[in-house]
Amino acid sequence: MPWLAELALHLSRALHLAVLAIAPTWLSPEPLPPSALALSGALSAASLAAALGLSAWFAARLDTRLARNGAALLWLAIAAALAVPLYYRGPRAPLAQGAVLVAVPLWAALATLAAAAAEQWLGSAFKHRRMGAAIVVIGLGAVQLVGAAPLLGSPERMWWAALRRDGAHLRAVDELARPPRERRKLDELDAVAARCLKMHPAAAAPAAPATCACLSLRAEARLHSRNAVAALRDAEAARERCPEQKSARAVLAEALAVAGRPERARAEAQAALEDGGDPSRLRYALALALQREGRLSEARAEAEGAIEAGAGRKAQLLAGALAILAGDLDGARARLAPLAEQDPSDAEALYNLALVADKRGDYNGARQGYLAALKADPRNADARYNLALLTFRAGILEESRHHVRKFIDAFPDDPRGQKLAQTTGTPLGAAGGGSAPPAPSGARRPPQEPAASSGSR
Template sequence: MPWLAELALHLCRALHLLVLAIAPTWLSPEPLPPGALALAGSLSAAALAAVLGLSAWLAARLDTRLARNGAALLWVAIAAAIAAALYYRGPRAPLAQGVVLVAVPLWAALATLAAAAAERWLGSSFKHRRMGAAIAVIGLGVVQLNGAAPLLGSRERMWWAAIRRDGAHLRAIDELARPLRERRKLDELDGIAARCLRMHPAAAAPAEPVTCACLALRAEARLHARNAGAALRDAEAARERCPEQQSARAVLAEALAVAGRPERAEAEARAALEEGGDPSQLRYALALALERAGRMAEARAEADRAIDAGAGRKAQLLAGALAILAGDLDGAKARLTPLAEQDPSDAEALYNLALIADKRGDYNGARQGYLAALKADPRSADARYNLALLTFRAGITDESRHHVRKFLDAFPDDARGSQLAQTTGTPLGTAGGGALPGRSGAKPSAQEPPASSGSR
């Protein structure tokens, strides 16, 4: 950003913070950059200069030490606003965190100037006029700051306040969602999306950017919950309302791939890449589409490009799964081991590492890996399924049947259940009421499920 534009933005933020220090709930805790930045910067500079000039004029007019002290405190408050606006930006935002730093000298200045004015203009008939004016102003400041204390004490509340006030505040959505993504608590993204959509309903017209971002966020949560149909509906709604929003297009491409429409997913991802979308997200979605289309070599190359572009865990997981499918077990392990080391509760990475051990004939490594994956995520049907097969092949019949019964109870709608029971000789009557009925005829041989790519 050119230095003049940077200066203009900084002055706008300093003036915004001064207003927040007077009334913390009047404006957004983190302002968006103004559209006409040069004009907004000029107006902000003029406003700050006017405040400084007015304080100097008032000090000269009253010509008392108290007035001069008040003017000096006001200059200190403006200097604090400029410094805080410079500090609370970028990763240290939102700006409202600097309110207290500015409010202390600002309200002290206002109280001092009020006392000086009361001494000059209220006359001798008002006893304790200086103290009364100062107390009144300080009391007003305490009321304002105390009422905003819950907001100012929580960055999360500040970001929610920014969303409530501004339907274009996409950064606030990202700031609320990022910690959950980093901790892989993707189920909780649905709650953020639901609250956001209550503030900015999807049915409202015209569509606001934050509404589309929240629809895409809910689609992401539903992909994690393996609800591909609902995820696709949300992603398509976001794409229709905000076709220019590239993050929504990346989620749509991923949802299309998971929902079994890889051709359209590929077209969506490639079109968004040509239009300058985020390559880390879009190349991952493209790799997933290619994998679902059976074009494994192309998918591997695209997953590597996604990783090189800065894609995170999902792309690493997909690259590892594709390497397993290609028989490159060493390459897969090199991709997956850092994920498990970074997060020992990463169920999908643990499952894939167990699958590598299984393919290499390492019974203990595979068994421990599948058990670790199940401990991390009891919903891992593939880990339970493979564990039943692994122990059955090793001749540990009782344990194998135990895992078969667990599989049937936990995943009654999984079509593999009856086949697994027949293969391992597990009586279906010992499973829970939700178990699938067995099929007559010869026993089919159960096959281990493929590597987990992170999107099912």
């Protein structure tokens, strides 16, 4: 951004913060950049300069120490309003976190100037005119700040307040979704999306950008929970309503890939990249699409490119899975091990690391890895399936049959269960399927493919 635009934006934020210091609930805790940036910057500069000029005129007009002190405090407050936004921006937003730093000198200035005015114009009939005026102003300030304390004390509440005022506040949506994304709490991510949509219902404003942001977030939540059909429906709705919203295009490309439409996903991701979209998200979506098309070497290159562009867990998991499919077990481990170290309960990373050990013939490493994946996620069908096969190949038949029964009990609709029972010679009386003949001697089934889910970034 050119320096003049940066200056205009800074002046706009400084005036915004000064107003928040007076009344913290009047404006958004984190303002969006104004559409007419130059005009907004000029008006903000004029407003701040007018406040400085009026305070100087007032001090000269009354020519008292109290008036001069009040003017000096107001200058200090405006200096704070100009300085504080330099800190509370970017990753340290929202801006309202700095409101108290400006409010203290600002309300002190207003109280002092009120006392000076009372001394000058109320006359001697008011015995405690200075103190009374100051107390009234300080009381007003205290009411404003105490009433806003729950808001100012919580960045999360500030982001919700910003989103409530402006549903197109994509930064607020991203900040509110970040904690459940990082913790991979799918229910919490879906709850954020639901609350967002409740604030800005699509029925009330079918073409509003607010709706787009909420729909994109719900599509992302549904992708995480592997509800590809519903995710695609939301993503397409968001894309149709707000074609210029780049984040919506990235979610749509990913949803198309997961829903089994790789050609359209690839076209959407490539077009969005050409339009300047986020390369970390779009190259990940492109890698997913290429993987679904069977173009694994190209998919791996795109996944690595997404990581270089700043993509997180999802891209690393996909890159590790593609490395396994390419037979590059060392490369796969290099991508997956940091994920497991960062989060020992990352079931998909643990599963893929177990699969690496399995392919290397490391029985203990594979068994421990599959068990760890199941501990992290008891619904990991592939880990249970592979564990049954692993122990069967090692000749530990009782443990193998135990895992077969667990598999069939947990996933009764999975067609692999009956074949697994036949392969391992597991009687199905307890599991509800009748006995099956033992598998031929030396029967082998390959381990499942690596996990490359659409999990948290």
